[in-house]
Amino acid sequence: MYLNEKARLATALLKEEYPDALCSLEDREPFRLLVSVRLAAQCTDARVNMVTPALFARFPTPQAMALADTAEVEEIIRSCGFFRTKAADLVAMSRQLCERHGGAVPESMEALTALQGVGRKSANLIRGDVFGLPAVVADTHLIRIANLLGLVDTKDPLKVETQLRELLDPAESNDFCHRCVLHGRAVCVARRPQCGRCVLHDVCDYGASAPANPA
DSSP states (O other): HHHHHHHHHHHHHHHHOSSSSOOOOHHHSHHHHHHHHHHTTTSSSSHHHHHHHHHHHOSHHHHHHHHHHHHHHHHHHHGGGSSSHHHHHHHHHHHHHHHHTTTTTOOHHHHHTTTOOOHHHHHHHHHHHTTTTOOOOOOOOHHHHHHHTOOOOOOOOOHHHHHHHHHHHHHHHHHHHHHHHHHHHHTSOOSSSSSSGOOTTTGGGHHOTTTTTTO
């Protein structure tokens, strides 16, 4: 099967299985989503969703966060892990948003990745979810599932992003990534993929090699 055909089928199967391709970070306002994405690094989205209400009650805008005492931010986000680095990034990022973009979250990859603490994965999520642009969010679930399917043969995030951009329908790419996260949590789990009940089984290289794997 050609890779572009495999990508098309995988996209359709995941779309049927997970019709609501939503990011599991709950806040959709651009600045707060950007903050949430930074907090989610090496932390669960569920934990971030527990922490952000108090954080945004205290610092609801870039202007407020830019003036924050970093120690106070640290205390609020402590349970997210790496809280000192994240707090410093959030305050610096907010200052940069105010100084460079009038407090608005920018759209371009270059402007987003120039912000402190924002890498390509975070920038792609913002571009896809906030601005509705084609995006490939190369998180751990997407990288794992794309490799198991045989769509890519690399764990390098930039290479995965670049190769999937060539295979995925641009209009579906952002939602495909969200669906891979949902599928990676529910079925294609890292330690023991449940191939016996996977909707991608028939288009998956790994699934074809392990057909007897129980549900």
